[in-house]
Amino acid sequence: xxxxxxxxxxxxxxxxxxxxxxxxxxxxxxxxxxxxxxxxxxxxxxxxxxxxxxxxxxxxxxxxxxxxxxxxxxxxxxxxxxxxxxxxxxxxxxxxxxxxxxxxxxxxxxxxxxxxxxxxxxxxxxxxxxxxxxxxxxxxxxxxxxxxxxxxxxxxxxxxxxxxxxxxxxxxxxxxxxxxxxxxxxxxxxxxxxxxxxxxxxxxxxxxxxxxxxxxxxxxxxxxxxxxxxxxxxxxxxxxxxxxxxxxxxxx
Numbered sequence: 001x002x003x004x005x006x007x008x009x010x011x012x013x014x015x016x017x018x019x020x021x022x023x024x025x026x027x028x029x030x031x032x033x034x035x036x037x038x039x040x041x042x043x044x045x046x047x048x049x050x051x052x053x054x055x056x057x058x059x060x061x062x063x064x065x066x067x068x069x070x071x072x073x074x075x076x077x078x079x080x081x082x083x084x085x086x087x088x089x090x091x092x093x094x095x096x097x098x099x100x101x102x103x104x105x106x107x108x109x110x111x112x113x114x115x116x117x118x119x120x121x122x123x124x125x126x127x128x129x130x131x132x133x134x135x136x137x138x139x140x141x142x143x144x145x146x147x148x149x150x151x152x153x154x155x156x157x158x159x160x161x162x163x164x165x166x167x168x169x170x171x172x173x174x175x176x177x178x179x180x181x182x183x184x185x186x187x188x189x190x191x192x193x194x195x196x197x198x199x200x201x202x203x204x205x206x207x208x209x210x211x212x213x214x215x216x217x218x219x220x221x222x223x224x225x226x227x228x229x230x231x232x233x234x235x236x237x238x239x240x241x242x243x244x245x246x247x248x249x250x251x252x
Contacts, residue, residue: 047104048093063087066247067114069150070121071096073167077120078233080240086247089114097124098146105153116250117159118207118243119150122166123229126189130182140188144195155203162246163200164207164239165193168214170225181228205246212238 045051068074068090075092091108093100101121109117125143129136147163154161166189193210200206213235215221224235231239 047100047107048096049104049107051093052091052108060087064115065089065112066116066118067091067109067112068118068120069109070101070119071124072230073123074118074120076230076236077118078236078240080244083244083247092120095124096121098122098143098150099125102146102150102153105150109154109159110157113157114159116162116247117154118162118164119147119154120164120167121150122147122192123169123189126166126192127169127180127185127229129184129188130180133184136184136188140192143192147196148199151199151204159203160250161204162207162243163196163204165196165209167209167231168220170220170222170228207239207242207246209239212242 063085065087066089068077068088070092072092072094075090075094077090077092079088079090080086089112091112093104098121122143125139125146129139132139151161151163168189169186193208197206197208213220213224213231221235224231224238226232226235
């Protein structure tokens with residue numbers, strides 16, 4: 001009887017182990033499949049130049065054009081409401097690095113002739129650090145350098161840039177923690193932001209997201225986060241309050 005009991009325990013443990021192994025294998029396969037599809041999609045359209053076919057060229061004479069530019073965090077930015085005198089256009093593309101955003105400036109920004117560019121970019125550079133830890137310094141340096149180049153291109157176009165600091169990251173999901181995440185990403189975001197804040201100038205206004213998105217303990221407010229990297233509508237509504245103030249203070 002005792003032997004039968006332990007045999008059942010062993011079978012149950014083997015079943016649990018097999019189930020856990022299958023789950024890990026499933027997560028691994030799913031991640032590899034998505035990564036493979038994304039990497040090959042980038043090969044077909046490396047800068048995302050074909051993402052925007054219709055280019056708005058006409059604007060009402062009583063309005064000024066604002067373009068959200070950057071990665072998915074720019075792409076998801078909700079249009080501010082109750083702001084008169086402004087036309088908002090979005091040119092964010094999910095997953096893009098600073099190099100890709102810089103590479104498409106002339107195609108996606110120059111034809112629009114915006115008066116204001118809201119720039120949110122950088123996290124996709126920094127989240128590669130756990131994959132290439134030996135290149136951390138190079139990744140950070142290139143991120144900052146590309147943002148500086150975007151600011152230069154914007155200045156040459158005559159636009160004012162509202163440079164947002166890179167939004168802080170939230171708690172990593174299980175799949176991110178298992179495969180490609182580390183606390184060094186959050187540290188790198190803080191490091192790059194410390195270099196972005198001094199970039200404020202006559203034509204560059206820094207919108208510091210930390211005082212808006214972080215709680216008193218220095219963590220991202222959970223009610224503002226959709227997932228590890230992305231804000232929800234409440235987060236963007238909070239940012240839009242500050243954005244509205246900045247736009248209202250710009251010279252008419």
